[in-house]
Amino acid sequence: MQEKTIAIYGREFNASVLPYVEQLFAYLKENKVQVYIHSDFYNFLKKQINCPSGWLLYYSHVDLPTNIQFLLSLGGDGTMLSAVSQVRDSGIPIAGINFGRLGFLAAIHKTQMIEALDAIFAGRYQLQHRELxxxxxxxxxxxxxxxxxxxxxxxxxxxxxxxxxxxxxxxxxxxxxxxxxxxxxxxxxxxxxxxxxxxxxxxxxxxxxxxxxxxxxxxxxxxxxxxxxxxxxxxxxxxxxxxxxxxxxxxxxxxxxxxxxxxxxAPFRVNLIRLEKDSYFSTLREKLLWGLDVRNY
The missing domain is CATH 2.60.200.30 (Probable inorganic polyphosphate/atp-NAD kinase; domain 2)
Known part of the structure; x- marks a missing residue:
């Protein structure tokens, strides 16, 4: 069985989402996922919650391992944009858990992250190639x-x-x-x-x-x-x-x-993870209220 290895990236966020972070960390520990976490983000989190032992730190794209399955971005769309600088031209896919407001790029809602991670580890997702x-x-x-x-x-x-x-x-x-x-x-x-x-x-x-x-x-x-x-x-x-x-x-x-x-x-593209149930047009309708007309409801 292939070892589960991921990277985690994030920035400082509101304390209201810390229970979801704790839920995520418990899931990763229970499922024996090897985690590389960005050093600045780890230093922020350890002041707020108990972080699991045994996790490894990475400091920039230079020392980000190339054998990880995907990078998990914790935050909003701005964090997802910043996460692109972490993977660059490595081809490592990015999955975003939305702790922000809109969640157009960070498409996984925080209340559905466990279900989403189960699907990703099971291979039930698609990669969207995005130009830069x-x-x-x-x-x-x-x-x-x-x-x-x-x-x-x-x-x-x-x-x-x-x-x-x-x-x-x-x-x-x-x-x-x-x-x-x-x-x-x-x-x-x-x-x-x-x-x-x-x-x-x-x-x-x-x-x-x-x-x-x-x-x-x-x-x-x-x-x-x-x-x-x-x-x-x-x-x-x-x-x-x-x-x-x-x-x-x-x-x-x-x-x-x-x-x-x-x-x-740009001479490279980034890969965004999209779950099978997600589609571009459903995201438009849900996040941007595209085509919404009260006469239809």
Missing amino acids: LEVTGSDQKIFGEENFALNDITVFRHDTSSMITVNAVLNGELLNAYWADGIIIATPTGSTAYSLSCGGPIMMPGSGNFVITPIAPHNLNVRPIIISADSELELEIESRTEKYILSCDSKSDTLSTTTKLKIRR
């Missing part, structure tokens, strides 16, 4: 080795109420000069996040596309545009403050307008 974006700067290394995003890459005005101009060149051809608060470049995964709130379309995972969504554009006829995931986008920003903000999922930095950006598909 990669950003590079013309004169500096942006975000070090974490210059990739599962959701979106966003350019936004800095320290001013004035709009910025984002000159966008797609595959060597001028696409548009966006006069706006900024623009969002989103993956299908991120199409239901910030891009959606700015009027962008919903895109199915695996569709092979990205979307460029302007943020509060001055010209109302400038609409979101879907581009091929094989495209290469170059951005040059003009701003009165000569600065702008660049975000890459949960990471952000302030850059000079002398730094031009190049955005393209």
Whole structure:
């Protein structure tokens, strides 16, 4: 029988979910699961609850074992985005237990985690392959080795109420000069996040596309545009403050307008665990109330 080996990653969270964490740890101990837990998360937890002995620590993606079956993310969707930096291009699948609010990426509800783990260890799940974006700067290394995003890459005005101009060149051809608060470049995964709130379309995972969504554009006829995931986008920003903000999922930095950006598909994908009973459209209906009409109820 194959030994059960997993990794656990999380960030600080509200004490109200600690009983569920204790329930999870008891399950893992009872089922003799070998656990590698992120050191920072372990140090947070041991101040709150009694953590099982015999668990091993890992400190970053560098020492994360490659023989683990999956990484278990404990938290909300933000924790899931951060967990991508733990697995990177290893191919290790990620399963998310939702201790947050929306739970669009972290799809396993905390009250159903034992049933879900039984299904995962029994192999009753599917892997969803999700594309990522990669950003590079013309004169500096942006975000070090974490210059990739599962959701979106966003350019936004800095320290001013004035709009910025984002000159966008797609595959060597001028696409548009966006006069706006900024623009969002989103993956299908991120199409239901910030891009959606700015009027962008919903895109199915695996569709092979990205979307460029302007943020509060001055010209109302400038609409979101879907581009091929094989495209290469170059951005040059003009701003009165000569600065702008660049975000890459949960990471952000302030850059000079002398730094031009190049955005393209990352050279790897991440694998998300989805249970057999879950589907993309049921998640849309449940989490985003997509298509909800009180006349149908």
